[in-house]
Amino acid sequence: MKNYFADKVVWITGASSGIGEALALELARQGAKLVLSARRADELERVKAATTLPADNVLVLPMDVTDFGLAPVSAAKVIARFGRIDMMVHNAGISQRSFVKDTSLEVYQKLMDVDFFSTVALTKAVLPYMTRQKSGHFIVISSVAGKVGTPMRSGYNAAKHALHGFYDSLRSEVFDDNIRVTVACPGYIKTNVSVNALDEKGNKYGQMDANQAKGMPAAECARKVLKAAQQDRKEVFIGGVTEKAAVYLRRFFPSFLFKMVRRNVPE
Ligand code: NDP
Numbered sequence: 001m002k003n004y005f006a007d008k009v010v011w012i013t014g015a016s017s018g019i020g021e022a023l024a025l026e027l028a029r030q031g032a033k034l035v036l037s038a039r040r041a042d043e044l045e046r047v048k049a050a051t052t053l054p055a056d057n058v059l060v061l062p063m064d065v066t067d068f069g070l071a072p073v074s075a076a077k078v079i080a081r082f083g084r085i086d087m088m089v090h091n092a093g094i095s096q097r098s099f100v101k102d103t104s105l106e107v108y109q110k111l112m113d114v115d116f117f118s119t120v121a122l123t124k125a126v127l128p129y130m131t132r133q134k135s136g137h138f139i140v141i142s143s144v145a146g147k148v149g150t151p152m153r154s155g156y157n158a159a160k161h162a163l164h165g166f167y168d169s170l171r172s173e174v175f176d177d178n179i180r181v182t183v184a185c186p187g188y189i190k191t192n193v194s195v196n197a198l199d200e201k202g203n204k205y206g207q208m209d210a211n212q213a214k215g216m217p218a219a220e221c222a223r224k225v226l227k228a229a230q231q232d233r234k235e236v237f238i239g240g241v242t243e244k245a246a247v248y249l250r251r252f253f254p255s256f257l258f259k260m261v262r263r264n265v266p267e
Contacts, residue, residue, distance in 0.1 A: 006031035009082045014092030016043035018191030022222035035059045065118035071125035090119040091141040096156040098200035108155040115159030136179040144243045187239020188215035
């Protein structure tokens with residue numbers, strides 16, 4: 001039987017490391033054609049080589065996703081190369097480690113630009129092609145932080161929450177064009193996300209958090225994201241019992257959850 005992802009054209013942002021890299025490797029294993037985007041072209045070339053796909057089946061397309069004007073130009077390049085876009089994986093993201101009282105407005109703007117507005121810009125660039133094809137799938141990497149607000153991540157939480165509102169709307173608007181939307185909410189995944197997080201001044205936080213260090217391997221997360229997409233899940237939670245319990249408690253016992261979260265405010 002043909003693999004579900006075989007020959008599908010899948011565009012992944014944030015493909016130069018972590019979950020995006022793991023998604024690229026798993027999709028390559030399943031025979032997809034890949035478009036790899038992030039800022040670091042050398043790292044994208046490394047990931048391309050690691051896929052062992054024929055060179056023609058991978059397009060390295062370096063971009064800063066906050067350069068919103070580039071979105072339509074980049075989408076046109078993908079179409080010129082492959083003729084279609086079957087899946088758009090909005091994975092590029094940046095986290096935060098700083099208190100509200102200390103964090104500059106510029107840092108909030110950057111977090112919203114990378115984690116939210118970039119997905120809007122790329123979605124609007126890709127949508128006309130998917131509408132014409134009468135098929136397509138947006139896979140959005142949100143987070144448990146898109147459902148539960150925790151200290152020192154106010155801007156990150158806000159951006160991830162915004163993704164849910166936007167993509168729930170989009171899902172209903174594009175259903176009749178056979179375009180699907182899966183929003184994935186990982187918990188703690190073992191990547192450099194905390195190292196690359198922004199501090200209150202917008203500098204790199206630079207530390208590997210204990211929760212990420214002992215988190216789920218990125219490859220396992222990638223397999224679960226793809227399984228959810230294949231099953232056309234609308235929303236999926238990926239991670240340990242603690243993170244899943246937090247989402248459940250937020251939904252059904254919010255006061256209890258808020259008390260638990262308060263106890264975890266760092267000194
Ligand atoms: P990484 O820091 O390893 O990966 C982040 C990726 O985003 C990199 O490839 C980076 O590439 C890219 N990126 C960041 N800023 C930009 C930009 N301006 N333009 C283009 N690309 C950019 O962390 P993860 O792999 O963990 O993060 C991937 C996604 O998973 C994020 O959306 C994150 O919020 C989410 N997530 C992660 C969790 C975790 O515990 N790890 C938990 C829940 C969600 P480059 O630097 O080359 O531009």
